[in-house]
Each structure stands twice: as structure tokens, then as C-alpha cells.
Amino acid sequence: MILRRLEQTEHGKTRKLWEEVFTEDTREFLDYYYFVKARDNHIFVIEEDDGIRAMLQLNPYELHVGKRTVPSYYIIAVATQRPYRGRGYMGALLRECMQEMYGKKVPFTFLMPAAEAIYTPYDFRFVYSQAQGEMKPDSGLQICQTGEAEVSEALLWEAEQMADFFNRNFAGEWQIYAERSSEYYRTMILEQQSERGGVRLIKDKGNITGMFAYAGEDGLEIREPLYLPAYEWKFAEAVRELQGDPGRPVKIYASPAAFCTGFRPLIMARIICLSEFLAGLTSSPDQTVDCSFAVIDPLIKKNSRVWKLQSSPGEEEIHVSETEDSEGVFPVAELTEYLFGRTPLEEIKKRPGVILTERLERELEKITKFDRVFLNEVV
Helix, strand or coil: CEEEECCHHHHHHHHHHHHHHCCCCCHHHHHHHHHHHHHCCEEEEEEECCEEEEEEEEEEEEEEECCEEEEEEEEEEEEECHHHCCCCHHHHHHHHHHHHHHHCCCCEEEECCCCHHHHHHHCCEEEEEEEEEEECCCCCCCCCCCCCCEEEECCHHHHHHHHHHHHHHCHHHCCEEECCCHHHHHHHHHHHHHCCCEEEEEEECCEEEEEEEEECECECEEEEEEECHHHHHHHHHHHHHHCCCCCCCEEEECCCHHHEEEEEEEEEEEECCHHHHHCCCEECCCCCCEEEEEEECCCCHHHCCEEEEECCCCCCECEEEECCCCCEEEEHHHHHHHHCCCCCHHHHCCCCCCEECHHHHHHHCCECCCCCEECCCCC
């Protein structure tokens, strides 16, 4: 068995395994993926019997996290050829790529799991639940129809305007999201086109007032609709125009409140370089933080330290250092759940391996949690 990271020129060798394992993906999508995404991603493989038998791919993203922009990787295409399953190849690939990401000081990595149970043993935990909904044929919107809005297909040269629209109108709603650059939106347009769809823009007097991605491989699906409140009616009208079957409900992912029917846990994350992750934490400037705790990380040993968090009066930034005096203990998975605002301390402290003093609890409650996450990336 040989585990290694492929050279960029070798990435195309993994397409055969992808086609064998992920049979639902079309040739058009894979043409796009291996031409666009695989140009600058990292692919780890296990070779056995003169062939690639397992793989894991890391797609790079710049993430906005709090007040910083940090590097991260989306884990995708974790696959093992059927006759070679049950040999621990996936675990070996995960451990190898996590060590490489640690060396690059990546605060955390993320993925969309096929099943939660696959990744919980590696200390991945859900950090984002996506609002999902549908537009029914009889959906009626009591919206004041203002302006002379028009809908058009997004073109690659409009990507810069799309990024500007997001950053001006929506970036402030979330603490964690993939940086929306012109390159991000050019890639989105190409990706949606590979899935028999595209991106539609809502414009009023030449200015973007809304946008949404759509795909048509298995019925119409709408992804990440973003629009100014006064243009919700135009979004609904544009979706209805795209429907091939007007009697069939349209699925909406990252749904606006008007169409939301519930939330689905979607993205799991795993802290990689804990010192970098902790360095992004903040607290209210009208109170100070001063605490220390030990972290137990069975897979990334360098994270298993006693960490001291301190802030000064009048500042939001929390300073991170190592110490020898611990007020408590956190397994890394429980720390992830708490700092992403998924589970309160009252529940966390009942978990095996967690030790918290009352004072440490009070200090930790002062930290601003990363509970406003918006990660809808699918590749």
C-alpha cells in the first residue's frame, strides 16, 4: 500500500474511480470538475495492486471567519473501490490530509457528509444547518411590486458585480462564509452550467437586486437565493418561469424565510490548527476574558496542550498562549460544538472527558460563538 499526494499532472487519473463510486454524477459535471476544480486542489490517494484504490480531495477556499480571512479546505470525493473497502484506507487518508493542513495552519476543514456516523470518530461535528424549503404552485406572495425589475442569465464578466452585491448587502449577516470574490462567482456560474442550470440575476435599472443559482438535472432546484426584500416577488416569478412542470414544487436550498420549511444539518467541520482557530475568537469589549483549559486531540497531537485565553479591557481580540495551569479539560470535538454555538456548556459539561470549574464556565460564556455560519459549498 502506498499513500501519497498526487502531482497536479496526475489528477486526471482519479476520474475513473470517481465515475465508479459516484455514479450519479454526469459526464458534464466531471468535465467541469476536472477542468476547473482539480486544477488547483490537492488529491491524496492510496495505490494498491498497481492502481488507485482510494482517494480524498481537498478543494481550497478562503473563508471569512469573524474579522479575518483564513485558508481552509473542503473535503470531497472520499472514495474507496469496493473490493478494497474495510481496510482503513479512509482513516489513513483523513489523518494524512489533516497533518498536511495543520502544517499550513488551517484553522478548520469542512465537508458535507454522506452520513454523520462516518466522520464523528474523526472529531467532525455539524456546524451549519441549511434552511431548506420549496415553492409550491399555489404559493402566493403579498409583496409590493416596485421598480421595473428584469431577470437575465448571469455572464462570466458580471461576476465582479455579483461579488459586490453580496459583500454590500449580505456579508454582515454571517460570521463564517466562503469569501465571495469575482473568481468565486465565475466558478459558480460554470458549476451550475455543468448541472444543466446557471445563475439568474434580478436587475433594476441595470443594478443587481437579487440572484440565485439553479440546476435542472433532477427537476428544478434553486440554490442560495439572495435578493433585496422588495424583489421577493420577482424571485418567485423568475422561478416559476424556469419550471418545466408548473404543478411540481421547486426545492430551494439556503431558502429565504418566506419559503423555508425546515433546517437540515448540512456541513461538518473539524478543528485542524487549534492555535489558529482560537486566535480568531473575540469577546465583548466591555468585559475581559481570562481562563485556561486543556484540550485532548487524539488525531492531531500538537493541539493537545493547555491553552490560555486572555483579553484586555476595551478590546474584542482574545490573545492565545500556552500555559501549564489548567482549569478544565475539553476533548476537541466538544470544544468544536461549543465554540460553533451548537451545544451549550450545560450539556457539554455532562459529556465524558469534559471537566469544567464554575469559574471556567463563566469565562467561556464571555466568548462570542461562531453561530452564524453560511456554508453552502457543494464541491
